[in-house]
Amino acid sequence: MNSTPRPSFDAKRMLVFDDIQQASHHVADEIIQLVGAKPSAVLGLATGSTPIAVYEELIRRYRAGDVDFSKITTFNLDEYVGLSPEHPQSFAAFMRTHLFDAIDVPDHHTHIPAGVANDFLSTAELFEKKIQTSGGIDWQLLGIGDNGHIGFNEPGSPGESGTRLVELADETIEANSRFFDSPDDVPRQAITMGIATILKAKRLVLMAFGAAKAQAIADAVAGPVTPDCPASFLQRHPNATFIVDRAAAAALPTEA
Numbered sequence: 001m002n003s004t005p006r007p008s009f010d011a012k013r014m015l016v017f018d019d020i021q022q023a024s025h026h027v028a029d030e031i032i033q034l035v036g037a038k039p040s041a042v043l044g045l046a047t048g049s050t051p052i053a054v055y056e057e058l059i060r061r062y063r064a065g066d067v068d069f070s071k072i073t074t075f076n077l078d079e080y081v082g083l084s085p086e087h088p089q090s091f092a093a094f095m096r097t098h099l100f101d102a103i104d105v106p107d108h109h110t111h112i113p114a115g116v117a118n119d120f121l122s123t124a125e126l127f128e129k130k131i132q133t134s135g136g137i138d139w140q141l142l143g144i145g146d147n148g149h150i151g152f153n154e155p156g157s158p159g160e161s162g163t164r165l166v167e168l169a170d171e172t173i174e175a176n177s178r179f180f181d182s183p184d185d186v187p188r189q190a191i192t193m194g195i196a197t198i199l200k201a202k203r204l205v206l207m208a209f210g211a212a213k214a215q216a217i218a219d220a221v222a223g224p225v226t227p228d229c230p231a232s233f234l235q236r237h238p239n240a241t242f243i244v245d246r247a248a249a250a251a252l253p254t255e256a
């Protein structure tokens with residue numbers, strides 16, 4: 001197996017909160033501080049249920065006049081192949097609904113991999129190039145799949161991977177079927193930033209809530225660095241923090 005020896009569990013990388021609201025306020029504060037200090041910050045954004053409360057708090061603070069998003073640039077992690085930005089289940093639609101339509105970020109500052117394209121290879125290369133020419137991602141938000149995936153980098157994804165077309169794991173199709181009328185409607189492929197793309201961000205914040213994420217968090221934080229758990233590659237990043245609730249922290253080794 002392609003893995004390195006088990007590192008000691010680094011508790012400094014973990015912040016455990018009593019509830020999702022507290023954790024989400026903490027993350028929103030970090031984003032607002034960054035954008036205050038660097039109005040043209042480049043943010044990496046995520047979809048899924050996990051970051052919704054962060055986006056709600058960012059919108060609340062924007063409406064309160066605490067932050068101005070007009071100069072930020074954003075890059076999203078991933079998109080389903082076959083879904084146009086107009087499709088209600090596309091991640092593009094998710095971002096408009098949960099964040100972009102409620103803040104002052106200009107549309108042309110937001111980037112989401114194209115789910116419909118003639119040539120996914122050049123689409124992926126272009127996406128990587130845009131990240132580079134923007135100066136690179138300052139701050140990247142991540143969720144985690146029950147199987148340890150980040151973005152749509154499923155188990156088996158190499159640490160060197162860039163933005164690319166991927167096949168979704170059966171368990172991911174099953175987990176995400178809750179957003180579709182039936183599991184048959186869930187796309188089988190996605191375009192996702194790669195592990196190497198994600199690790200280039202200057203700061204990474206991975207959020208996870210609930211017991212279903214506990215094993216993935218334990219593997220990511222305290223297990224070996226291995227493609228079997230894509231989130232474990234965050235151990236190689238000098239500035240990555242895992243922000244979890246007590247349920248998601250429950251399987252971490254207690255002696256550490």
Ligand code: GLP
Pocket residue numbers: 046047048049050051077078142143144145146150151152172176
């Ligand atoms: C999705 C996304 C991931 C997300 C994960 C968990 O499929 N591609 O970026 O982190 O699954 O989703 P949730 O936050 O809803 O548990």
